[in-house]
Amino acid sequence: MSTTPRLAVLGGGLIGGSLAVACRRLAVGHVTLTDTSADVRRAAAGLGLADEVAEDVAACVRAADVVVAAVPAAVVGDVLEQAARYAPADAVFTDVASLKGSVTLEVTSRLRAAGVDPARFVGGHPMAGSERSGPQAADATLFQAATWVLTPTADTAAETLRRVSGVLRQIGARVLALAPARHDELVALVSHLPHLAACTLADVAGEASARAGEVVLAVAGGGFRDTTRIAASDPRLWRGILAGNRDAVLVALNRYEQRLTEVRRLLERGDDEALEALLGRAARARAQLVPKAVDDAVVDVVVALDDRPGALATITTALGEAAINVEDLAMRHAEGRRGALLVRIAAGECERALEVLTARGLAAHAEPADAAT
Ligand SMILES: NC(=O)C1=CN([C@@H]2O[C@H](COP(=O)(O)OP(=O)(O)OC[C@H]3O[C@@H](n4cnc5c(N)ncnc54)[C@H](O)[C@@H]3O)[C@@H](O)[C@H]2O)C=CC1
Numbered sequence: 473m474s475t476t477p478r479l480a481v482l483g484g485g486l487i488g489g490s491l492a493v494a495c496r497r498l499a500v501g502h503v504t505l506t507d508t509s510a511d512v513r514r515a516a517a518g519l520g521l522a523d524e525v526a527e528d529v530a531a532c533v534r535a536a537d538v539v540v541a542a543v544p545a546a547v548v549g550d551v552l553e554q555a556a557r558y559a560p561a562d563a564v565f566t567d568v569a570s571l572k573g574s575v576t577l578e579v580t581s582r583l584r585a586a587g588v589d590p591a592r593f594v595g596g597h598p599m600a601g602s603e604r605s606g607p608q609a610a611d612a613t614l615f616q617a618a619t620w621v622l623t624p625t626a627d628t629a630a631e632t633l634r635r636v637s638g639v640l641r642q643i644g645a646r647v648l649a650l651a652p653a654r655h656d657e658l659v660a661l662v663s664h665l666p667h668l669a670a671c672t673l674a675d676v677a678g679e680a681s682a683r684a685g686e687v688v689l690a691v692a693g694g695g696f697r698d699t700t701r702i703a704a705s706d707p708r709l710w711r712g713i714l715a716g717n718r719d720a721v722l723v724a725l726n727r728y729e730q731r732l733t734e735v736r737r738l739l740e741r742g743d744d745e746a747l748e749a750l751l752g753r754a755a756r757a758r759a760q761l762v763p764k765a766v767d768d769a770v771v772d773v774v775v776a777l778d779d780r781p782g783a784l785a786t787i788t789t790a791l792g793e794a795a796i797n798v799e800d801l802a803m804r805h806a807e808g809r810r811g812a813l814l815v816r817i818a819a820g821e822c823e824r825a826l827e828v829l830t831a832r833g834l835a836a837h838a839e840p841a842d843a844a845t
Pocket residue numbers: 482483484485486487488506507508509512542543544545547551568569570571597598599600601602603604605606607709713
């Protein structure tokens with residue numbers, strides 16, 4: 473890879489545009505962007521989202537080190553297959569789609585079919601965005617302090633994960649590694665279900681407003697705005713997201729329905745005490761969801777690594793399950809088949825990380841972070 477990485481962003485909408493402009497502003501590397509829509513390409517060029525705007529995928533990825541597909545989930549496989557045909561032989565690939573199970577399988581099989589090693593792909597999903605779409609909504613600060621999930625599998629190479637997470641770290645994102653299916657299960661609960669809840673609330677109020685007039689919305693205050701903001705999102709994008717995670721969303725909806733039924737019963741019975749207890753539980757849960765302050769001090773956790781497929785994903789996703797962010801990664805090569813993976817994490821998480829890894833039978837110890845890695 474060249475010293476200034478060359479980034480190719482395929483899709484110049486909200487997420488691709490935000491990633492491109494963040495990388496450009498922070499001088500992460502040389503950014504080339506493309507989009508199938510000529511209007512989007514023109515807007516992206518006019519807004520200065522990238523160093524270069526290319527006419528098509530082939531021109532965009534020609535000299536790329538890192539290729540990011542920032543397009544709807546249904547077309548990620550197609551776009552990355554095209555990209556892999558034209559990118560340099562050592563380029564790595566990622567995406568930003570809100571679904572990871574189906575997308576990871578699709579990309580892996582498309583790359584294999586095109587004769588490209590899927591070791592060069594890792595799926596990704598920034599847990600930040602907005603209800604807006606398109607290049608005009610791009611925001612260079614969108615990913616600062618945001619969690620960016622990466623979903624390595626047994627196929628993923630350490631160098632792929634290292635290179636992609638390196639770019640993300642530089643734009644201020646916090647990388648958490650999870651298995652693709654686990655990602656989908658969790659986002660059903662904290663992203664897809666809230667989306668449906670917001671849309672249902674907006675729909676109920678909209679219907680009332682159609683019947684009773686604007687007075688309904690005139691009395692809606694900040695609480696209504698906060699809980700329904702994401703209902704203004706692109707319905708086509710969300711149709712694809714919900715259809716692609718149907719089973720996990722149905723599980724989450726079941727839990728929500730049960731809870732709503734419980735609330736209804738408490739109200740019907742006039743059991744105000746039990747209702748207050750439920751509201752108190754919710755307030756405590758909400759308070760815990762406020763992000764923790766970022767710890768600047770780091771250590772390297774050194775994990776003995778067998779040269780076998782899946783070892784990297786086992787280590788990084790074990791840390792992800794414990795909500796421990798990966799700050800950086802490096803390989804330490806040794807003689808024979810055994811080497812070590814150095815995973816840089818916040819110093820405050822060190823003890824927990826060692827517990828998690830040793831509980832999985834992995835040999836791990838901590839070392840002071842070496843600036844050279
Ligand atoms: N909207 C949000 O808040 C978030 C969205 N995502 C994911 O990011 C991805 C992109 O979403 P947004 O940026 O919000 O949508 P967007 O609609 O703002 O941008 C998508 C862009 O992809 C382009 N595109 C479509 N097919 C293409 C192709 N074959 N080749 C090149 N460009 C193509 C479209 O012309 C459009 O400009 C989706 O997979 C979405 O699930 C992830 C996190 C947050």
